[in-house]
Amino acid sequence: MKFTSLKLSAGIAKTQLLSKPRQTLVAMLGVTFGIGMFIALISMMTGLNKLTEDLAMTSSPDIRMYYDISPDRKSIAEFINPQGLTITHHQKPKNESLKVRNAKQIAEQIRKRPNVKGASILLNSQVFYNYGPVQLNGTIDGVDILEEDKLFDLTHKMKEGRIENLISNPDGIIMGTGLAKKLRAKTGDRVVITTPQGFTQTLKIVGLFQIGIGIVDNTRSYANLSTVQTILQKDKSFITDVNVKLYDYTKAKELAPVLQKDFGYKAEDWETANATLLVGAIIRNIITYAVSITLLIVAGFGIYNILNITIHNKMKDIAILKAMGFSGPDVRSIFMIQSLVIGFFGSLMGLIFGLVFSYLISLAPFNGGDIISITHLPVNFNPLFYVIGIVFGVATTAIAGYMPSRKAAHVDPIEILRG
Amino acid sequence: MKTEVLRATGITKYFYEPEKFQVLKGIDVQVNKGEFVALVGKSGCGKSTLMYVLSTMDTQYEGELVVASEKLNDWSQNQLAAFRNKHIGFVFQFHYLLPEFTVLQNIMLPALKLNRWQESEVEDRAYTKLKMLGMQDHALKVSAKLSGGQQQRVAIARALINEPDIIMGDEPTGNLDSYNTQLVFDIFKELTDVYHQSIIAVTHDEEFAAKSSRIIEMADGKIIH
Known part of the structure; x- marks a missing residue:
């Protein structure tokens, strides 16, 4: 027209x-x-x-590598006689160590890859927090706090104290605000940590952090790697997790299987970890x-x-x-x-x-x-x-x-x- | 020497609703330049139907139609629309002005569609037509505010704006009082006598028809006179 x-x-x-x-x-x-x-x-x-x-x-790394407790293997009898009926009474899981072997070297290797912003090693364990009569279930992360800060920007999530306090205090602990509130504990107070194995240690709160998610702030604390290794009575190479942060977090889903294949440990991306x-x-x-x-x-x-x-x-x-x-x-x-x-x-x-x-x-x-x-x-x-x-x-x-x-x-x- | 503006040969048309019925039975019509032809007949004789065939709006017919030396039988609807715009002017029983537009805009519309002249020239032409019909004072009024007779004069101005070869009227005075009927008739008469405008109009107004230059009388789908 x-x-x-x-x-x-x-x-x-x-x-x-x-x-x-x-x-x-x-x-x-x-x-x-x-x-x-x-x-x-x-x-x-x-x-x-x-x-x-x-x-x-912010609460979870883009990719987390850890030792995944594997399901039971077949017993040797089943391999020998696959047609036969094998009954094993009272079978118990194998005692498996959660250790990631050569974690420091793995972190080194990962850091060299493209798109990787940083990789940190940490030792994570379930613990009980005791303060007065209160006993609370939670986790403790043994970390190199400066490396962790690079990944998660902890500096800006501190509500009290500074992350550097942890370096100068070998028995210090930085606690989630929710957890501290439940314990009625304040900066400077001492809390007793009990591990599942029954070891105890008294640690001093040197700072409080708030990430913004209840499940993290109400359960997690950070301590020095060597401190946690000592509490758990493990050697200096005992590491349970390697955390990886990427420049482009949308690529995590692609990279995780690659890392899992290359290093032989379970690699979980953030989307899977936060599916809920x-x-x-x-x-x-x-x-x-x-x-x-x-x-x-x-x-x-x-x-x-x-x-x-x-x-x-x-x-x-x-x-x-x-x-x-x-x-x-x-x-x-x-x-x-x-x-x-x-x-x-x-x-x-x-x-x-x-x-x-x-x-x-x-x-x-x-x-x-x-x-x-x-x-x-x-x-x-x-x-x-x-x-x-x-x-x-x-x-x-x-x-x-x-x-x-x-x-x-x-x-x-x-x-x-x-x- | 008379120039022919319209010729229809053997126009035949059927209605299919409610049942098959032959409305037009091989009609031959011819209109020359400057002629004022009145199409009369009893109601139902097919005179309006014939007029709409001649107007190119109805394409469901058999026979040959030539207007302004163009044979129009196989033209598409859109081509015919453009043809009407250029060659045919319409005046209907109901004036059919666009109610939201001013008198001037109504007259200008076909010319703007034709796009032969600049808008300012179209406006001048529209004023000229209005003056000719004594309506220049109403140019800027919204057309819905005019009386029936005034609206019909505007409709005639609109029909004239593109200088058509022929003006077609369907009962152009059918809805007017005797004063306005006389007025419209005088306008038509002047158009044919002074400006040599060809006009064909369907009417059942005997008086109106009697004053035209030629009467075509129809009955039962045929021309009888």
Whole structure:
């Protein structure tokens, strides 16, 4: 179609839209509401998802290597006589050491690989914390605190004390805030650590940290590697975990199996380790898109309806336009332009509405309780959502407007002019 | 020497609803330049049907149709629309102005569609037509605010804007009082006499028909006079 006739169609569309400003505005508001809610919902939901992902990232390494206790092997009798029936009474698991052999060398090797930001070794153990009559179950990580800081940025998560206190205090411990609160212990207090093997040691709290996830802050403490080795009465090479941090954490899922194959120890990526947290993210995404699409479909039906009514009311006009020499495509473009204008300006208002609404949500106080330490709802102001919003809005109205417009293009002028 | 603007030969048309019925039975019509032809007949005789065939809006017919030396039988709907825009002007019983537009805009629309002249020139032309019909004072009014007779005059101005070869009217005075009927008739008369405009109009107004330059009378799908 020629540009001039498109311009003429646009002029007619404009006049018709402006002659019924209230109807036009109502049609636009349908789109505005749909797009606005879409923006607000997706900003909030992805904000939450980003928060949980960040928390998952900060609390666990991108890849963790450890000795995975293997399932029972077949007994030798079954190998010799595979057809026969072998019964072993009271079979017990083998005494397996959780030690990662040559952990320091493995960490060295991993550090040399591309995309690896750092690798640290640590000794993790279940322990009981005793303070007064209270006895709490938790874990202790024996670490090189400076190396750990490189990976997890502990410096910025300290609530009291400094990480360097640990280096100068061989029997020091940095404790999660939740754990300390439960023990009613403060910095400077001494707590007794009991290992599952029954060894005890008194350690002094030199700092408190808060990562933001309840399950970590309520159970974990950091101590020097050698201190934990001493408590467990293990040798200087006893290491249970190698933690790896990457520059691009999305590559963890690919790299983990490679490391597992190369070094022979179980390598678990952060997504697998935090599957429970991330399942919530997936469900939130599904809900967001389901609700948004529903809103847009409702808005689309609104536009379809209004255009159908408009075209019904404009039958005479369409007939006379066709008699005067406007072709089917000319008539179609008049109504398509109307629906696109409604869609575009409706979406534009929707973006503004969405922005204001998400800003208000970000101001709303929200207490994450013990599980997540946040004070306000996290909102993700990603410009991409606004692009998606306007594309979605215009596309929906284009589809909703197309069918009535096509109907208008096919109107037979004789039927109407003859009355 | 008379120039022919419209010739239809052997126009035959059937209606299929509610049952097959032959409305037009091999009609031959010819209109020359400057002629004012009135198409009369009893209701149901097929005169309006014939007019819509001649107008190119109805394409479901057999026979040959030539308007402005163009044989139009095999043209597509969109080509015919462009043809109507250029060569045919319409005046209907109900004035069918676009109600949201001003009088001036209504008249300008077909010319803007034709895109032969600049917009400013189209406006000048529209004013000229309005003056000719004594409607220049109403140019900027919204068309819905005019009386029936005024609207019909605007419709005539609109039909004239592209300087068509022929104006077609379907009961152009059917909805007007006698004063306005006389007015419209005088306009038509002036158009043919002064400007040599060809007009073909369906009417059942005897008086109106009597003043035309030629009457074609139809009955049962045939021309009888």
